[in-house]
Amino acid sequence: MLRYLLSFSLLLGMVMPGMKVLAAVEGSSVNSTTSSLDQSKFVFSMRVSTQWETGYNFEASLTNNSSETVKNWQVEFDYPYVVNQAWNGVLVTGGNHVVVKAPAWKSDIAPGETVDFGGGGTFTAKQDDPLPTNVKINGEDASVDPNPDPDPTPQPGGSVTIPAVDKDGTAMQLDLQLNKDTEFEFGDADKQYTVETNNPKILNVSVADGKMVLRGLKPGRAALRINNGARFIGVKVLTAEGNVPGLPDDYISIGSVSEDSPADLGFWEKWGEGSKAKRVDVRYVYLNGGAGKNNWRTWGNKDGDRCSRFIQNSLRLGMVPFFVWYNIPDGGESYTTDLAHIQNPEYMLNYFKDLVFMLKMCKQYAGNEMVGFVLEPDFIGYMAQNSGKTPEQIDAQTEMAYASGALAKGTDPEFPDNLNGLVRAISYTFKKYLPNSYIGWQFNLWADPAANVFTMIVDRGKTEEFAGKITDYYLAAGVNENTDFVSIDKYGYDAGGAGNGWFFNAVMWMNYLRFCEIMHNKTGKDVVLWQLPVGHINGSTAVSPYTEQRFADHKNVVKDYEDSAPVFFLGDTFTAQGSKMDAAHFMQSDSDTHVTVSGSNITWGSHMDKAKAAGIKTILFGAGVGASTDGVGSPPTDHYWWITKVQDYYKSIGK
Numbered sequence: 069m070l071r072y073l074l075s076f077s078l079l080l081g082m083v084m085p086g087m088k089v090l091a092a093v094e095g096s097s098v099n100s101t102t103s104s105l106d107q108s109k110f111v112f113s114m115r116v117s118t119q120w121e122t123g124y125n126f127e128a129s130l131t132n133n134s135s136e137t138v139k140n141w142q143v144e145f146d147y148p149y150v151v152n153q154a155w156n157g158v159l160v161t162g163g164n165h166v167v168v169k170a171p172a173w174k175s176d177i178a179p180g181e182t183v184d185f186g187g188g189g190t191f192t193a194k195q196d197d198p199l200p201t202n203v204k205i206n207g208e209d210a211s212v213d214p215n216p217d218p219d220p221t222p223q224p225g226g227s228v229t230i231p232a233v234d235k236d237g238t239a240m241q242l243d244l245q246l247n248k249d250t251e252f253e254f255g256d257a258d259k260q261y262t263v264e265t266n267n268p269k270i271l272n273v274s275v276a277d278g279k280m281v282l283r284g285l286k287p288g289r290a291a292l293r294i295n296n297g298a299r300f301i302g303v304k305v306l307t308a309e310g311n312v313p314g315l316p317d318d319y320i321s322i323g324s325v326s327e328d329s330p331a332d333l334g335f336w337e338k339w340g341e342g343s344k345a346k347r348v349d350v351r352y353v354y355l356n357g358g359a360g361k362n363n364w365r366t367w368g369n370k371d372g373d374r375c376s377r378f379i380q381n382s383l384r385l386g387m388v389p390f391f392v393w394y395n396i397p398d399g400g401e402s403y404t405t406d407l408a409h410i411q412n413p414e415y416m417l418n419y420f421k422d423l424v425f426m427l428k429m430c431k432q433y434a435g436n437e438m439v440g441f442v443l444e445p446d447f448i449g450y451m452a453q454n455s456g457k458t459p460e461q462i463d464a465q466t467e468m469a470y471a472s473g474a475l476a477k478g479t480d481p482e483f484p485d486n487l488n489g490l491v492r493a494i495s496y497t498f499k500k501y502l503p504n505s506y507i508g509w510q511f512n513l514w515a516d517p518a519a520n521v522f523t524m525i526v527d528r529g530k531t532e533e534f535a536g537k538i539t540d541y542y543l544a545a546g547v548n549e550n551t552d553f554v555s556i557d558k559y560g561y562d563a564g565g566a567g568n569g570w571f572f573n574a575v576m577w578m579n580y581l582r583f584c585e586i587m588h589n590k591t592g593k594d595v596v597l598w599q600l601p602v603g604h605i606n607g608s609t610a611v612s613p614y615t616e617q618r619f620a621d622h623k624n625v626v627k628d629y630e631d632s633a634p635v636f637f638l639g640d641t642f643t644a645q646g647s648k649m650d651a652a653h654f655m656q657s658d659s660d661t662h663v664t665v666s667g668s669n670i671t672w673g674s675h676m677d678k679a680k681a682a683g684i685k686t687i688l689f690g691a692g693v694g695a696s697t698d699g700v701g702s703p704p705t706d707h708y709w710w711i712t713k714v715q716d717y718y719k720s721i722g723k
Contacts, residue, residue, distance in 0.1 A: 108211035109210075112131075113129045116197055129185075150191065156184060157170065157171055225238040225240065233252065243305075244284040245284060253280075258278065265303075267291070284303075288313055289313070291385045302386040326690075328353075335700045353374075358399065359422055375430065376433045389439050392441075401446060440596075449515040453512075459541070469483070495509075509547040534583075548592070599692040609642060628705050641670070662674065674717065
């Protein structure tokens with residue numbers, strides 16, 4: 069059975085914890101110290117970000133401290149591990165002497181600017197953060213940062229103070245009553261202020277005489293940008309009853325994967341108007357790495373900083389924070405690994421300790437805001453596919469929920485020491501410590517041992533058969549108790565996937581929606597689609613609002629692959645010229661699909677209506693593997709196609 073290549077490709081292409089960011093993108097310096105590294109013309113930083121049994125991923129950055137732009141950058145270095153792949157850069161030579169050159173979309177490094185890239189490979193003997201040697205950038209020697217600092221904690225809020233909200237500009241979000249004007253004075257009323265919102269549909273903003281007047285037009289969320297980015301603060305418009313709004317019921321909400329890197333945060337902060345608005349409802353990231361040491365808790369300046377920073381930045385940007393809680397595996401995932409972990413008392417003891425730590429942190433930083441969680445991707449799928457047992461027959465150390473102090477016997481329910489008990493205990497723990505959490509377990513298309521995704525997805529009857537069987541197994545595993553939704557993904561990319569079977573046409577996507585509909589009907593839960601890729605089908609006739617030219621075709625190389633998911637859901641007209649699949653593949657349609665053909669043009673209309681009818685509540689777009697096309701960043705590798713289509717979707721439904 070073909071398996072997902074997710075676990076520790078999840079974090080590729082981002083600024084990882086432990087990476088010292090010496091200068092922000094677009095040349096704005098964020099380092100005011102004067103160390104010897106700062107005086108070097110070029111500084112190279114590199115660290116291992118994730119490891120598993122035989123391989124690893126790394127994150128690297130190179131900084132131009134000179135006064136001249138570095139053209140067509142290229143870095144070479146010696147490294148004790150084997151390097152055999154790269155992203156955000158082109159691997160020219162691998163092995164132990166590595167040469168990486170600039171990607172087409174970011175060939176130059178301005179004075180004071182840092183560029184980031186990543187890669188991975190194999191090793192025979194693990195070391196603790198091995199350093200590269202003999203580093204050269206465009207043929208010149210570069211200094212190596214011997215001890216990269218963790219990502220700096222973003223300065224929340226900003227320099228503008230709002231006395232009714234805070235005294236130091238650190239509040240992340242404010243609540244507004246519906247249909248009521250609320251006045252806020254600025255800390256220095258003598259100054260001139262400008263205030264913009266990224267969601268004028270729910271929030272009216274006016275500014276005069278050092279005061280800001282906000283009026284909530286309907287329940288929902290928005291961000292305010294004060295003085296062109298001196299401060300960002302989120303706004304939550306409460307319901308008429310004064311309650312925190314959930315995700316919308318009248319349309320499908322949209323989310324995106326997003327790190328707290330300067331490139332990703334800069335993407336969201338630089339919104340425009342109309343098709344350049346860059347608004348989404350949800351922002352998600354991974355909390356993974358396993359139980360105990362060297363996991364997500366260590367990826368920052370303080371314990372759990374990855375979680376707290378993400379919540380803060382999501383709130384100030386007007387988005388609901390979502391996490392992918394992914395810790396039954398650690399450095400790698402497989403049926404064997406997951407089974408060994410859930411049957412290991414020490415591992416599960418640490419698992420529940422980490423879980424409670426995280427939930428308490430969410431409560432502290434999110435306050436009354438909802439926080440979403442997709443739980444343990446692939447875990448139950450592995451058990452269904454490989455165990456040959458029912459959930460009640462699979463032993464698990466549920467007892468560690470009590471031994472860890474997460475749950476108390478005699479007070480909390482007693483869950484059995486099997487897969488069903490473990491799943492229910494995890495869900496119960498979420499609701500016990502974070503009642504406003506919004507949680508759901510992830511399903512897999514391949515979970516049934518007899519299921520073959522490639523043959524199943526082209527046959528509606530097989531789709532329905534396996535959707536029923538797979539959902540029944542998950543229900544037997546206890547996924548319906550104390551949960552809010554069920555989730556399912558698709559492979560991380562299409563044209564870059566394992567064979568063309570992953571490159572769905574519209575009929576195949578309708579079968580996928582039928583799978584979701586059966587999940588929805590049998591569980592009675594809303595469906596959250598997660599990890600849908602963001603590339604588009606080549607030959608798009610759409611014009612970019614950023615360049616006023618037709619969107620560029622994907623090259624079908626790392627970070628620049630075609631995908632069909634967002635075209636199916638959001639709609640587009642294309643010719644399929646230059647695509648990895650021929651036009652006949654994309655012309656296929658049936659009575660359920662919104663597909664039309666005019667000459668060489670193929671139009672896939674939006675299928676959001678079909679998705680909503682299938683019970684889908686939210687779609688979370690984002691790379692599943694590091695080689696995937698990226699829809700966010702400065703700039704994103706899809707050339708802003710995905711985010712433009714999302715804004716057009718909101719406009720089309722009046723949201």
